[in-house]
Amino acid sequence: MKTFIVLETRNNNLKAVSLELICAAKKYNDNNICAILVNESADNFIDDIKKYGVNELIIINTTEPMVTSTNLTEALFSLHEKYQPNGWIFSNTVTFKDCATRIAAKYKLGCVTDVVGITDDGLLLKPLYSGKAIEKKQILTNGFVFTVRQSCFELVQQPSREMQIVTEELGLIITKIKVKEIATKIKEGVDLSEAKIIVAGGRGVKTKEGFEVIKQLADKLGGAVGASRGACDADYCDYSLQIGQTGKIVSPDLYIACGISGAIQHIAGMSNSKHIIAINKDPDAPIFNISDLCIVGDLFEVIPILIEELSNNS
Ligand SMILES: Cc1cc2nc3c(=O)[nH]c(=O)nc-3n(C[C@H](O)[C@H](O)[C@H](O)COP(=O)(O)OP(=O)(O)OC[C@H]3O[C@@H](n4cnc5c(N)ncnc54)[C@H](O)[C@@H]3O)c2cc1C
Structure with a gap:
């Protein structure tokens, strides 16, 4: 056996x-x-x-x-x-x-x-x-x-x-496919699929520049950056960051969802995270139903405070 x-x-x-x-x-x-x-x-x-x-x-x-x-x-x-x-x-x-x-x-x-x-x-x-x-x-x-x-x-x-x-x-293994060249996309930061901490941004970040604040928090925590399809469709970030049913499935120790509503297709990719924190200005956002910690507020006010607190304690 x-x-x-x-x-x-x-x-x-x-x-x-x-x-x-x-x-x-x-x-x-x-x-x-x-x-x-x-x-x-x-x-x-x-x-x-x-x-x-x-x-x-x-x-x-x-x-x-x-x-x-x-x-x-x-x-x-x-x-x-x-x-x-x-x-x-x-x-x-x-x-x-x-x-x-x-x-x-x-x-x-x-x-x-x-x-x-x-x-x-x-x-x-x-x-x-x-x-x-x-x-x-x-x-x-x-x-x-x-x-x-x-x-x-x-x-x-x-x-x-x-x-x-x-x-x-x-x-030599004979198959119908011959590999001629392997081109690897160069990625910055921590690999999403292996990350213990993920900070993900949604349509709530509003612009490409707005997505920077997500990257800053991820850097501070030594984590990876993820995104909802809403953020990818709006071109705030690359599709390689998409988490969900048609994106990557992740199970980090900590998932911080920022400006993500919590559509079922997004939840399919991250609901197995050990701890979930959500930041959303809508108190009725569905993401709060699966979150361990719910922060109702504007992500552009909340995240800088988190970064400052983390800097003070590091
Ligand atoms: C077949 C199919 C497959 C799909 N696959 C995926 C998938 O793999 N992954 C995925 O994510 N989606 C997927 N989707 C899309 C999914 O249905 C949602 O449309 C998408 O997840 C919405 O993204 P979002 O939460 O970023 O945007 P929205 O639903 O627009 O939510 C934005 C949220 O940001 C909040 N917000 C706005 N401004 C602020 C602020 N300043 N501070 C704090 N909060 C703020 C709002 O209150 C809102 O809750 C799929 C859909 C289909 C039909």
């Missing part, structure tokens, strides 16, 4: 959600956990992975860049056939969700995406209706696949297991 988890790297860093997969695997089915890593510089991550306690690490050595889900899945198919794992766990990112469903379809395994928790009796928790309800799911097939939403499993170090390291030489 072996559970495979697939680790993800970006810009030569192990993504935080990768380590959360180890914790999810232990909670679901704490047996033989095998981590899979496709990276030329896998050596840099071995110590980090060891801290969380996996039994085996398979490093895929290949001449083909594994940036598309088609290439990556081809590699994972060959590992599945060789090792016959009992189940697979991936992060709930676009590429990995695609791999997860391809593996589930090929080997006829039950599959649940976007898991945010696991009950003590092994049921998988998945949000429904834009986060308004939580569904409990049980996989009944003889083998399983699921994907895990970022920041939903607490990282617990448990370095006691002996970790065996295996290298698989997969050579």
